[in-house]
Amino acid sequence: MSKRNANQPPEKKGLFARLKERLAKTKHSVIDRVKTLVALRGKIDEELLSEIEEILIQADIGVSTTAKIISTIREETTVRGVKDPQALITAFKQALLSIVSKSERPLTPPTAKPFVIFVVGVNGVGKTTTIGKLAKRYHDAGKSVMLVAADTFRAAAVEQLEIWAERSHSDFVKQSMGADPASVCYDALTSAKARATDVVIIDTAGRLHTKINLMEELKKMVRVIRKLVPEAPHESLLILDATTGQNAINQTKTFSQAIPVTGIVMTKLDGTAKGGILVAIRDLFEIPVVMIGVGEKLEDLRDFNPQEYTEALFES
């Protein structure tokens, strides 16, 4: 931390300096922090609950889901008469885990042929990188993979995916910039059927869920995909960025209204962002989290494990 630039003016010592100091210390797991709190207080009181509340909010779990968890814990203490802080911690872990592990499932192994995976999300969440890693996974499992560059809007998106296709030894289908993405899908699936490709992964352009015309475009792509492979897409994955706050709820809501989202992938969990919004999303939607991204390397895409996630939720 001593890499401060010499050009920086001396810091004003005020509320925000103190705030920063406090934040720098958030390096323990939430369970540890709760334990410390309990040890300090020796009893369960409202103040303790409000401090737990603060920890949950700071992990992006959101106001309403936090309220739900706190009321579960409160019930344990008042209704069931839990007095022992240790028992409170168990109740707390249980409350989190029961939300997160609801209707959990891994990514479906390719059953059909071609097995079509459709990848969507807002701008900059890491769709293309996730696809690259996913392709590598299928390739290593002995499947033939095709990557489809249906992001014909963003500059160099096609080239970016092409490099991932090379790295993962996948086939690659593209058209020119600005081409109709639905037409790229059509081309790709025609050729995937001809070549008997096992897995087809379609990369779409990042889009804010508030842009109606772009959401319509996604619907059209799904319609066109179904013309060739009626039961496709077999998986429609929504990519969410762990640094995103409460807006991830709106993203999940709107994307799953436009297309049948079958699973969520949360990326960038290797930073200090806790990705706690996942708890809120698991609470509000029946969409399982299938994978998480924890780094930029090919092997940094992992199956989602609710237990691990809950434990690691607040570590940094």
Added chain:
Amino acid sequence: MFESLGEKFERIFKNLRGHGAISERNIRDAMRDVKLALLEADVHFRVVKEFVTRVTEKAIGSEVLTSITPGQQVIKIVHDELINTMGGPGQPFSLQPSTINVVLLLGLQGSGKTTLAGKLAKRYMKQGWKPLLVPCDVYRPAAIHQLRVVGKQVGVPSYDQGKQKKPVAIAKNAVEFARKEARDLVIIDTAGRLHINEVLMDELVEIKKAVRPQFTFLVADAMTGQDAVNSASAFNEQVGIDGVCLTKLDGDARGGAALSIKAVTQKPIVFIGVGEKLGDLEEFHADRLVSRILGMGDVLTLVEKAQVTFDEKQARDMERKIRKQTFTFQDFVDQMQQVRKMGSLKDLVGMIPGLGRQVKDMQFDDREFASIEAMILSMTPEEREDPEILNGTRRRRIAQGSGNSVQNVNQLIKQFNEAKRMMKQMFSGGGPGFGPFRKKKPKHR
């Protein structure tokens, strides 16, 4: 799912307004809701706490309690304090003539640095500067190519790094190159990185040392949650930033991260990204964002957009026509085309005070414009000037010509007549200065 912060405040303060005089208890109740609203908007927990304490202290003063309209006064305090936290009036960011201005962009992955680089280049090229885009992201596949394509789209050259693979050397050579080529604005695009990656953070420090940028901008996603304070303070402490650019504000994120970042870095938010097109860059105005948050609409932005798009003389002609009731379909289609230049209809309507709430769930399909346009363009010049002559045969022809049903045409004519009537009413009661389109320069509050 959740109400927007603006709606929430609107409701909270409606409750407050209902009271003749407000008690300390009223204020505390309102502040609890303010706190929840801010948390739902992703403002960092501690920033919220501090904000609420400050506002409560101010609001519980005797001045408020004896005031005639205490509710209004609390609104004002919340509003002013939000602006305070956001950084007061927008701090000017300006380039220095006859020197090489170096702007360094940094931030997390996917925050929108490359797009922002293109937007900055476009903005300053339009103002007569000679930008050079410098690709220092040697890690992400095709990132360099992306910057080059963006550069081509806005007509700004990108520095060719050749075989060089070290970001520090690329940046250094690029500034040298800019000197030779008489480029006066060097925009350095760096790779997205995690603020806890020491190697890459050191790289930024090295780049900064090598090129001594006048401005180092943190590029941050408006959708960021509580972690915004961690990443922003790490970038600020380890590398040092001069300002913040907030991206993806065209979505429905409530942008609480802006408050948090400002609070921990004390650095101004300078630009905001409001769309995917390279022209979609605006200067940040704290008062406007706060007004929007408070549901007070964003009239100033609307006025400015209108001023850029509308020709003043045209606007005056239009007003005269409306007054004299000689407003025709031709004028209607002209006006519509100008409005479309200003942005999406939903965005525009959302900026009108009091309307933001109503339009939240309305679906605005900009393509409806296209269908209306087609109908009007299928009319003869005579019909456009005098809609009275539109009989059944003409209406059928217009419907066929524009690919619409006769019902659609009927509806359009009905709406047009209604609009005309409404405009007449506005003018008979409203006096001069219709809408924002006539004002020369918006006055800042």
